Amino acid sequence: MRTYSKRIGFVVSSQTLIPHGGIGQFAKSFCELMDTHNVKVDIICDKEPKDSEFVKSLNAKIIYPATPYLYTSHSNIFMYGDTYCYERMANFRNAIIKALETNLYDSFICNTYESIQVASTMGLEDCIQIIGYTHLESQIFKDTKNPFLVSTNDMMRKQLESYGLWVGTQSKFNQLSMSNGAWHLPIPITERGLLEEHHKPREGVLFIGRWEEGKNPELFIDLIEQTKLPAKVMTSPNGVKKFEDRLKKIDVQYDIRASIIGQEKVDFITSSRVAFNPSTVESYGMAFYEQHIQLPTVVLENQRWTQNFDSNHFYTVNKKNMAEVVKELYDSMPNSSDYYKLGNLEKHVAIENNLFHKWNSCFNEFTSKQSNNNTAKICNFNTVQLSDYITALNRNLICIDDIRSVLTNKHKFRVIYTDNDTWLTKDPNFEPNTTEENLFEGL
Secondary structure (H helix, E strand, O other): OOOOEEEEEOOHHHHOOOOOOOOOHHHHHHHHHHHHEEEEEEOOOOOOOOOOOOHHHHHOOEOOOOOOOOHHHHHHHHOOOOOHHHHHHHHHHHHHHHHHOOOOOOOEOOOOHHHHHHOOOOOOOOOOOOEEEEOHHHHHOOOOOEEEEEEHHHHHHHHHOOEEEEEEEEEEEHHHHHHOOOOOOOOOOOOOOHHHHOOOOOEEEEEEEEHHHHHHHHHHHHHHHOOOOOOOEEEEEHHHHHHHHHHHHHHOOEEEEOOOOOOHHHHOOOHEEEEOOOOOOOOOOOOHHHHHHOOOEEOOOOOHHHHHHOOHEEEEOOOOHHHHHHHHHHHHHHHHHHOOOOOOHHHHHHHHHHHHHHHHHHHHHHHOOOOOOOOHHHHOOOEEEEHHHHHOOOOOOOOOOHHHHHHHOHHHEEEEEEOEEEEEEEOOOOOOOOOOOOOOOOO
């Protein structure tokens, strides 16, 4: 049976566990990175995510409340300006409690803005490291455009100043833009194959993103219409028809893929010759990161989010000269070797190889509160599986102090994490040997 050195709760909205979204891609790459360093990740959701190949590929235990609250009332009340969904927040609370009935956690990484307030105010911040991760530009900057109310955007920023909360962000630029001691915790690359050289024919201008205003797809269509170069698009299922309709009208060659991951994604990106990323709203720009490692990538000038990256490794344009610049790059770099010789791939291989160290340094800075007495019930055990201990309490619903008493006394045990469970033992020779169930069974 495999055992792990740490256990992380990755707290995220179920609707973001999709391959064509940045948070879903983060979930995938984070699980993979932690697994290679013997850290177990459980994904804690507000609702059951849709069954999909992508969710299965995460190879993680997915935890969610048995009877989640619906969001219908929230959607009806806030039709035109969104805010905190308190039903979702209650679902996150219940999912965290459910997770704690079976396992202890060293850290919670809160990826959905509503989960940050929930996790950080459960009275566990001195026992479990609570990391609020900045996936929204409005969590960092005031002058941004999004569907949230002004008061909600303000609260997003203020909650990151909460007592006991650790803040993680994607880049040094974001880190320096914040005044609350944020940690630079980079998103791991989503496909390790993008860190390898791919020598094969390349053609087409690549666009990655949904059909939404912030991603600026209309400008991509305008570019293709001006250059008549082949279009290659990675988008969401809902975006396929919109891109098809527009590209058919301008009579160009195109290839559109929806929600691709793994080798298909690597092959699609590395078979493109130039990438165009005209996005105007990003908290970081993971699609850009993937593109610019492998091929010349063009962005609009004067975009704040591009300051997350080294300006020596991408090309800036405006609406007037974009077609000319893209066409020049397309003609001057027909082969992958033409781009690889610039050194960007080599540089990012080194960055990725150091990435776990950044996360682990943050994890190791946290010290859980420790109890000095032995009055807690957990101290009476020599070896116990946490789920058995919780069951023995004979409660319909556990109290948060039931968990606190275990967490503040765990330093008196050797904590053993397995795929599904947590064991506490004072026996230096004990190793769990039970046969564990399938990860997704009974959830």
